[in-house]
Amino acid sequence: MRKRLFLWIWPLGLLLACHNRPPVSPGLQSPEVVEIIAPPKAFLQDSLGIAVHAKIQDPQGLEDIARVQCILIKADQSRLELDMQDNGKDGDILPQDGQFMVRIPGFLWGTTGTAAITIRATDQAANEATSDSVEIEVLPGTQAGPPKLLSLAFPDTVWADSSYQVQLLAQVTDPDGLADINLVNYDVFPPMHATPSLSGILSDDGSQDDGIAGNGLFGTRLGSNIFTAEPGIFTLRVRAIDQQGEQSAAKLKTFYILSRLENLPPVIVSVAAPDTISRSRQQSAFVIRAVVMDPNGLG
DSSP states (O other): OHHHHHHHHHHHHHHHHHHHSOOOOGGGOSOEEEEEEOOSEEETTOSSOEEEEEEEEOTTOGGGEEEEEEEEEOTTSOEEEEEOBOSSOTTOOSTTSSEEEEEEOGGGGOSSEEEEEEEEEEETTOOEEEOOOEEEEEESSOOOOOOEEEEEEOOSEEETTSOOEEEEEEEEEOTTOGGGEEEEEEEEEOTTOSSOSEEEEEBOSSSSSSSOTTSSEEEEEEEGGGOOSOSEEEEEEEEEEETTSOBOOOEEEEEEEEOGGGGOOOEEEEEEOOSOOOOOSSOOOOOOEEEEEOTTOOO
8 A cells, every 4th residue: 555655646746846847958058149130330430339139048048147248359359348238228129038239339349350249148057158250340430321312303394295305303412422322213103103103213424414424413304205194293202322222311392294285275277268259339248167176175
């Protein structure tokens, strides 16, 4: 009887032990650096600096993570260790979510050249995990922004049934210089449509713009007869894109497409009248007939 009682109690004790202290594989004791998010470039005079994010996991849970550090390997091979935070501040979106973050101001890089960062995570038992290095190119100056459209010139009205050239001009600048501008494009949207009916590229070669190449004034000439849609209020959108793919804020302009047929006068098609008129004393009437047409209708 005692033997049977022992057999019943022993599995129960084993079950309780497994529940209270879950087994952990020896290979899963250390934290793990799952992901690193960092820009490919940094700038020495950038006072705000770049933001580096690291996703950390730990087999024992996030509360077991004691410290996460970002190690800067500068271009001169000197090193600097910075603590990363998971407190929901200064670019870290949510606290205690395993996403650690540090901001690196430009002066900490020391010099230009190819630098790198690695992430090191340490748990409460001093187990460590170190990531592979991620290269960052350190450049002089500050980070340049996207190109900018300064002005846009286009007629307020286009007469679609006439044959003449309509000029489109856009003044563009770029923090990295005009050579950094890859293209300037335009789209024309019909009334109440999200899809453009006409698209193209502006040039700064001196032929389609103001006659001077390379001065940042991009342009093109459009035949008025290409606007064959129904009259109405159209929208013109122009954007500039640089060599890195950064886009300027779009500039928009609304314009009218009208038809001159609305303003054409009536037309006398033919006239019929007698060839001769008698001057006799007897009163007689004569008839003159005219055929008239009007582009807007006889009413």
